[in-house]
Amino acid sequence: MLELRKDIFADERDDNLKEIGKGTQRQDMLGHVTGTSTYFDDHKLQGMLHMKVLRSQHAHARLRRIDTAEAERSQGVRRIIRGADVPRNLNTLLSLINFGKDDEPSLAVDKVRYKGEPIVAIVADSPREAHEAMAKVRVDYEPLPAVFDVEDALKPGAPVVNEVYPKNTFIYHDVYDHQKLRFGDADRALAGADHVLEQRYQMSPIEHAPTETNGSIAAPDTNGRYVVYTSTQALFFSLDTSAKILDVPSNTFHFVGGTVGGGFGGKVDTLTEPLCILGAMLTGRPVRYVLGREEEMQFGSPRGAERIYLKDGVMRDGRIIARKVRAYFDSGAYTRLSSYAVVKCVAHLPGPYTIPNVHGDVYCVFTNRTPATAMRGFGVTAMDFAIECQMDKLAHLVGMDPMEFRILNAYRDGDMKAHRREAKNCALIECVQVAAEKSKWTLREEFRRMSSRKDGGGGRAAIPATPGETRPRPTAPAQQRTAYDRSLAAPLNEPPREPPPPPPSPPQPAAPSHGATRFSSVFGTRRR
Amino acid sequence: MTRHRGRGIASVNYPIGMNLGGDPSQALVHSNPSGKFTVALSSIDLGQGMKSVTRQICAETLGVPVEDVYVDTADSDTGPHCMGSFASRGTHRVGNAVMAAAREARGVMMEAAAEELEVNAADLETDGRGNIHVKGAPHRSISTKDVAIAAQFKQGKTISGRGIFLVPLSDVNPETGEMSPATCYAHACLVAEVEVDDETGEVAMIRMDSAYELGRALNPRLVEQQLVGGAWMGVSHALYETPEPYYPDPKHGPRDFVEYLMPGPGDICPHDIAVLERPAPDGPFGAKGPGEMCANPVLPAIANAVFNAVGVRIDDLPITPEKVLRAIKAQGGARPQARR
Numbered sequence: 101m102l103e104l105r106k107d108i109f110a111d112e113r114d115d116n117l118k119e120i121g122k123g124t125q126r127q128d129m130l131g132h133v134t135g136t137s138t139y140f141d142d143h144k145l146q147g148m149l150h151m152k153v154l155r156s157q158h159a160h161a162r163l164r165r166i167d168t169a170e171a172e173r174s175q176g177v178r179r180i181i182r183g184a185d186v187p188r189n190l191n192t193l194l195s196l197i198n199f200g201k202d203d204e205p206s207l208a209v210d211k212v213r214y215k216g217e218p219i220v221a222i223v224a225d226s227p228r229e230a231h232e233a234m235a236k237v238r239v240d241y242e243p244l245p246a247v248f249d250v251e252d253a254l255k256p257g258a259p260v261v262n263e264v265y266p267k268n269t270f271i272y273h274d275v276y277d278h279q280k281l282r283f284g285d286a287d288r289a290l291a292g293a294d295h296v297l298e299q300r301y302q303m304s305p306i307e308h309a310p311t312e313t314n315g316s317i318a319a320p321d322t323n324g325r326y327v328v329y330t331s332t333q334a335l336f337f338s339l340d341t342s343a344k345i346l347d348v349p350s351n352t353f354h355f356v357g358g359t360v361g362g363g364f365g366g367k368v369d370t371l372t373e374p375l376c377i378l379g380a381m382l383t384g385r386p387v388r389y390v391l392g393r394e395e396e397m398q399f400g401s402p403r404g405a406e407r408i409y410l411k412d413g414v415m416r417d418g419r420i421i422a423r424k425v426r427a428y429f430d431s432g433a434y435t436r437l438s439s440y441a442v443v444k445c446v447a448h449l450p451g452p453y454t455i456p457n458v459h460g461d462v463y464c465v466f467t468n469r470t471p472a473t474a475m476r477g478f479g480v481t482a483m484d485f486a487i488e489c490q491m492d493k494l495a496h497l498v499g500m501d502p503m504e505f506r507i508l509n510a511y512r513d514g515d516m517k518a519h520r521r522e523a524k525n526c527a528l529i530e531c532v533q534v535a536a537e538k539s540k541w542t543l544r545e546e547f548r549r550m551s552s553r554k555d556g557g558g559g560r561a562a563i564p565a566t567p568g569e570t571r572p573r574p575t576a577p578a579q580q581r582t583a584y585d586r587s588l589a590a591p592l593n594e595p596p597r598e599p600p601p602p603p604p605s606p607p608q609p610a611a612p613s614h615g616a617t618r619f620s621s622v623f624g625t626r627r628r
Numbered sequence: 629m630t631r632h633r634g635r636g637i638a639s640v641n642y643p644i645g646m647n648l649g650g651d652p653s654q655a656l657v658h659s660n661p662s663g664k665f666t667v668a669l670s671s672i673d674l675g676q677g678m679k680s681v682t683r684q685i686c687a688e689t690l691g692v693p694v695e696d697v698y699v700d701t702a703d704s705d706t707g708p709h710c711m712g713s714f715a716s717r718g719t720h721r722v723g724n725a726v727m728a729a730a731r732e733a734r735g736v737m738m739e740a741a742a743e744e745l746e747v748n749a750a751d752l753e754t755d756g757r758g759n760i761h762v763k764g765a766p767h768r769s770i771s772t773k774d775v776a777i778a779a780q781f782k783q784g785k786t787i788s789g790r791g792i793f794l795v796p797l798s799d800v801n802p803e804t805g806e807m808s809p810a811t812c813y814a815h816a817c818l819v820a821e822v823e824v825d826d827e828t829g830e831v832a833m834i835r836m837d838s839a840y841e842l843g844r845a846l847n848p849r850l851v852e853q854q855l856v857g858g859a860w861m862g863v864s865h866a867l868y869e870t871p872e873p874y875y876p877d878p879k880h881g882p883r884d885f886v887e888y889l890m891p892g893p894g895d896i897c898p899h900d901i902a903v904l905e906r907p908a909p910d911g912p913f914g915a916k917g918p919g920e921m922c923a924n925p926v927l928p929a930i931a932n933a934v935f936n937a938v939g940v941r942i943d944d945l946p947i948t949p950e951k952v953l954r955a956i957k958a959q960g961g962a963r964p965q966a967r968r
Contacts, residue, residue, distance in 0.1 A: 121846065124683075250876070280802065280804065302943065304946050306870060307882075307888060333714055337712045363674040405872070460805065477924050485924075487928075488925070488932070492932040521807075525812055530815075531904060539837035
């Protein structure tokens with residue numbers, strides 16, 4: 101049951117709209133309820149071949165020899181694709197935004213780094229014949245010691261998972277093995293706190309479990325182009341990734357997405373398109389490559405598991421004065437998107453609360469498991485679990501009601517956030533108040549009267565002195581409001597308070613540009 | 629055997645769009661000669677309703693009925709660039725691009741109508757039902773269909789518009805983490821009530837009450853489906869799911885839906901939701917994005933409710949009966965906390 105609380109923040113909205121705010125029936129409803137909405141797998145094409153990949157049986161092993169001779173002669177086999185057949189057999193997804201180094205092959209060459217890593221792809225007349233040929237491929241493995249625990253992976257002498265990152269961590273800003281957050285002096289504040297609570301939290305990996313597994317169908321089109329029907333969540337992301345790996349101009353491809361049978365972040369990795377298109381290129385026939393359920397569940401990338409240590413300092417009156425965070429994101433054997441989630445997580449610290457001293461170190465760690473990827477709440481869900489369990493414990497520790505404890509510490513308009521930007525448009529307090537009302541949870545009058553729009557800013561707008569900072573900071577940026585006054589200007593009409601950041605310098609590729617589009621630069625020039 | 633009830637809460641916020649910005653989306657809007665509009669996108673509708681919210685945004689901006697707009701998605705030859713459907717960015721980023729495109733198309737449409745009615749375009753308004761008329765004089769009116777015909781065949785105008793939305797990219801300070809990660813944030817608070825069986829360790833959901841602040845609920849029914857479905861994904865994460873049950877030991881991974889645990893129809897409970905709307909200054913009609921955050925408060929709220937019920941803290945997900953039972957045994961029995 102959904103109730104719209106139009107009474108709250110009514111003065112900030114124009115509700116006099118014609119189409120917005122109406123529960124109009126969805127445009128694609130008829131197709132969905134009559135089973136006629138088109139999915140990628142509805143494009144069964146004449147002469148279509150089927151692709152299956154042979155996956156590693158070991159979590160970490162050197163590949164001594166791959167013998168496909170018998171498989172080549174297997175009935176119905178049209179083509180066996182090996183790493184050497186992939187034009188650019190090394191990629192990282194976020195190279196599209198110049199973030200990170202190419203670290204993952206489409207098909208393993210010298211080494212496998214997780215159980216289930218693709219080694220060869222087989223294109224055959226039917227899925228059955230592809231499976232039968234797969235059983236005839238002989239792979240000579242030399243098993244290597246594997247590492248599965250994020251903290252073990254950081255110990256000296258731990259097996260090197262991915263030689264591109266020999267210390268088993270993603271490298272930030274070319275120097276650090278983690279992303280830092282420094283705001284105020286957390287250690288000093290912890291020393292002066294009435295109570296200090298340090299806890300460990302462990303998130304589990306999660307499978308996206310879409311009804312429709314990852315897959316695509318690629319077919320030669322006229323004029324040298326290829327049409328690709330795909331389950332992707334990000335059409336151009338997948339198109340540009342495929343163009344890069346196959347080393348062709350991006351307009352070689354006509355990508356057509358469909359209705360997606362469940363995404364949740366698990367259909368961004370472009371798991372099937374590059375090999376599927378390569379199969380179509382090498383055979384001149386349409387090729388279908390769809391993950392089976394077991395492949396999707398064990399070898400399609402999951403939400404990674406994060407391990408989080410929180411150390412908080414709290415005063416007897418309920419104010420949190422320091423939060424220190426150390427977190428490890430388990431990226432699996434390759435980066436995919438976990439490096440990005442770490443930065444998003446750091447930006448999220450210390451949760452939706454105003455805490456004057458925050459210290460964060462977050463690591464993206466490589467282990468010998470299926471590479472992790474984005475999933476609903478990427479970089480944030482795990483931290484929210486840790487922070488909100490911790491908030492409950494802290495409230496218990498100081499003997500406060502957990503809702504009132506959150507309202508007391510909630511961020512408000514005008515406060516300075518730990519990533520050093522002013523909090524605006526806040527509404528946490530109001531959400532807690534309404535949830536209390538709905539669940540008949542009694543709040544004291546003073547907490548019912550608090551507001552995100554009152555009592556923020558002022559001293560709470562300051563950037564505290566932070567140890568190790570070379571340049572002195574003013575107590576607040578020049579554009580900082582020091583008090584909240586709603587009568588000044590409606591937010592919608594306000595000029596932007598922060599000057600826009602300088603335009604990013606264009607990337608300077610060391611090698612000639614390939615088919616993939618360079619959207620922007622995130623952290624400077626990407627090294628090749 | 630005793631079943632203990634407990635309540636737990638969690639409150640969260642969530643950034644909208646790709647962290648640090650730099651994630652553009654584009655839209656093209658054009659009218660056919662009968663005044664019916666097409667929105668061309670390469671964006672993907674994952675079932676969340678992207679086609680429907682962008683359709684409503686386009687109709688509202690153009691000032692035409694929603695039936696006169698059709699949204700075409702997911703084609704790289706006809707749809708302009710979009711980063712993709714993730715990071716809760718669809719409504720905010722794509723919605724803004726569609727709004728910009730529709731605004732430009734509306735400008736041409738009003739010029740064409742002004743020419744037909746022989747008035748100044750600034751004196752015209754749309755009625756949202758397919759007509760354009762002089763402000764204060766509804767009888768001096770022309771249908772959008774007649775405007776489209778005149779623009780196409782008489783005036784030689786294209787009623788079309790281009791839109792892009794881009795939050796400029798922000799740098800990250802390596803030493804302090806200073807950055808501009810997002811331009812707006814959604815908010816939520818959720819109360820979970822559970823029942824814990826101290827003999828089996830099983831946790832049953834009794835009810836959920838929640839409040840979500842989303843800037844603007846562009847389509848409340850689509851918002852509802854997101855929030856209800858997302859909360860169940862959260863319950864599933866909290867109590868059931870994982871492809872590695874003994875993480876970090878990778879063994880015993882489930883291979884199908886028989887081995888991969890999820891809640892079934894018998895495990896669901898009532899969920900009462902309130903939606904608050906504090907418009908984001910840069911959201912389309914103030915909208916943020918409900919997509920990802922709706923699962924987030926559920927996990928800790930359940931963990932906190934389990935503590936309230938039996939006095940044990942399970943800090944490792946998922947909260948399986950085995951973990952609950954071992955924790956209860958370790959503390960020598962259930963210790964129900966103060967009823968809330």
